[in-house]
Amino acid sequence: MSNIFKILTLKCKDASVLLTRMQDEPLSKSDRLALKFHVMICKPCRRFKKQLELIKRVMSVFKSNLTKLAQLTDKQRERIRKKVLSKL
């Protein structure tokens, strides 16, 4: 019964929390069901879900770009060397 109740009463406000949580960990079965139903009938939440997926992807691109670009310049390395040696 409580599952059905959850499905019928889930508000966008709470759906949004579940949708962001879903990005990082699996939801409980009842949350998953309630959310699935809510997203089916709610256009803004459907959009929000898609937007979160895009954000996830852009962050992973951002990460790989930053890792590729993360190259110490000789100047930076010498600055590190100088500071380390002076403080030892």
Next chain:
Amino acid sequence: MTQLSSKSTQDIDPNEWIDAHSDVLYKYALPRVQQRDIAEDMVQETFLAALKNIDSFSGKSTIQTWLISILRHKIADYYRKSNRETDENIDDILEDFQSHFFNKKKWKVKLSDWRANPEELFSQKEFMLVVKACLKKLPRAIASAFILKEMSDVDSKEICKDLDISESNLWVRLHRSRMSLRQCLEENWFSD
């Protein structure tokens, strides 16, 4: 490797260490702190801490793994300093935050259709600059959790430990970060 653990600071050539490991450390730090000067400071502090505490190197791992674990703690310290929100009022914080986006039941902000081909979108320099600017706009106290989550491969429990926060606090921070980032992208890129 075990021989190294008995070495004292005098036996180590800091120059050799810096030449051998600074690139790897910097590559680790930059995505996690997002700023070149901060990443550089972190690398420098890591070398310093390692060289001063060489006796605590157990020799069970490689020097590089050991250096990275020191760096990880330095990054956690850096973020913990900006962490002012306690765990106790986390539900109120969430409730208050949500009220900017929702009426009692429904969304009150605009969610447009982000009709985009991701590959095409991500190859646009301007878009990536907007993402960067939006990330920068997030309050650091909440963004730290999000950045660590998205930029490293450690799991949630580790992040909670590093930031010294509860799991529910972490979820709220991740939620706020994603909501704010979404809002910023909506306003600055997807809205006509």
